[in-house]
Amino acid sequence: MDERQALTAFGALSQETRLRLLRLLVVAGPEGIAAGSLAGQVEVSPSNVSFHLKELERSGLVTARRDARSIVYSAEYDALSGLIRFLMEDCCSGRPEICAPALAAPCCQPGEGARR
Amino acid sequence: MDERQALTAFGALSQETRLRLLRLLVVAGPEGIAAGSLAGQVEVSPSNVSFHLKELERSGLVTARRDARSIVYSAEYDALSGLIRFLMEDCCSGRPEICAPALAAPCCQPGEGARR
DNA sequence: TCCTCATTTCAATATTTCAAGGATTATTGA
DNA sequence: TCAATAATCCTTGAAATATTGAAATGAGGA
Numbered sequence: 001m002d003e004r005q006a007l008t009a010f011g012a013l014s015q016e017t018r019l020r021l022l023r024l025l026v027v028a029g030p031e032g033i034a035a036g037s038l039a040g041q042v043e044v045s046p047s048n049v050s051f052h053l054k055e056l057e058r059s060g061l062v063t064a065r066r067d068a069r070s071i072v073y074s075a076e077y078d079a080l081s082g083l084i085r086f087l088m089e090d091c092c093s094g095r096p097e098i099c100a101p102a103l104a105a106p107c108c109q110p111g112e113g114a115r116r
Numbered sequence: 117m118d119e120r121q122a123l124t125a126f127g128a129l130s131q132e133t134r135l136r137l138l139r140l141l142v143v144a145g146p147e148g149i150a151a152g153s154l155a156g157q158v159e160v161s162p163s164n165v166s167f168h169l170k171e172l173e174r175s176g177l178v179t180a181r182r183d184a185r186s187i188v189y190s191a192e193y194d195a196l197s198g199l200i201r202f203l204m205e206d207c208c209s210g211r212p213e214i215c216a217p218a219l220a221a222p223c224c225q226p227g228e229g230a231r232r
Numbered sequence: 233t234c235c236t237c238a239t240t241t242c243a244a245t246a247t248t249t250c251a252a253g254g255a256t257t258a259t260t261g262a
Numbered sequence: 263t264c265a266a267t268a269a270t271c272c273t274t275g276a277a278a279t280a281t282t283g284a285a286a287t288g289a290g291g292a
Binding site: 003006007008010011013014015016019022023026027077078080081082083084085087088089090091092093094095096097098099100101102103104105106107108 | 129143193203205210
């Protein structure tokens with residue numbers, strides 16, 4: 001993840017509708033969710049959802065694929081990992097004073113391979 | 117870190133000059149850097165640096181204090197930790213498929229209490 | 233007090249972002 | 263091929279953001 005990508009990704013995450021869309025896609029996993037279904041779930045007009053999905057796609061945080069007449073979006077896990085890592089390493093220079101407290105998150109605990 | 121704070125923080129990080137300013141402040145640590153010195157280092161006009169520092173301050177990622185005739189800014193480590201944690205937990209739902217790769221960063225390795 | 237330095241504030245402009253609606257493209261099944 | 267459906271594309275206008283230079287504010291020293 002280079003700086004240009006990170007800047008775009010941060011911009012993509014700084015908008016409420018997009019953050020909600022991304023969260024839905026993260027939980028949905030690799031199988032993804034169709035654009036129309038997303039529009040229904042976030043209660044935003046289809047054209048507006050399309051606009052924000054395109055922004056997310058431009059940032060590399062989600063990818064799109066066609067499935068029959070639907071276009072299915074899914075979260076790009078690698079990009080999200082990369083962004084977290086960018087935030088810790090490039091932006092925060094790996095400062096333990098910053099990174100260590102963040103690692104107290106439940107998902108980072110040993111023996112907690114999966115979320116709870 | 118609640119969602120509203122995170123949205124503002126992501127917005128603050130999505131601008132090149134601000135990202136550069138923050139990086140300098142992270143490395144500088146708690147003693148911080150004066151606004152004028154920052155303007156020189158990022159080669160941006162003083163008024164523009166002032167604008168961006170205020171944005172960073174509004175997002176909670178930096179704080180300001182007066183020292184004689186200088187105003188010294190410093191990175192808010194807690195806010196950065198909180199943002200990393202938000203990204204892993206709230207946004208990524210703690211998915212191990214996302215968080216685990218990010219933890220491969222050098223600063224997260226056991227025995228690597230400090231960055232290398 | 234007066235002067236100077238550091239920084240902010242203000243006003244004007246340029247650029248980007250956002251939301252909504254209608255038109256267009258792509259796919260499926262009859 | 264035609265009709266129906268799903269999604270995007272395009273345009274419009276409003277709002278937010280970025281940049282610059284000039285003026286104002288605040289602190290320290292002669």
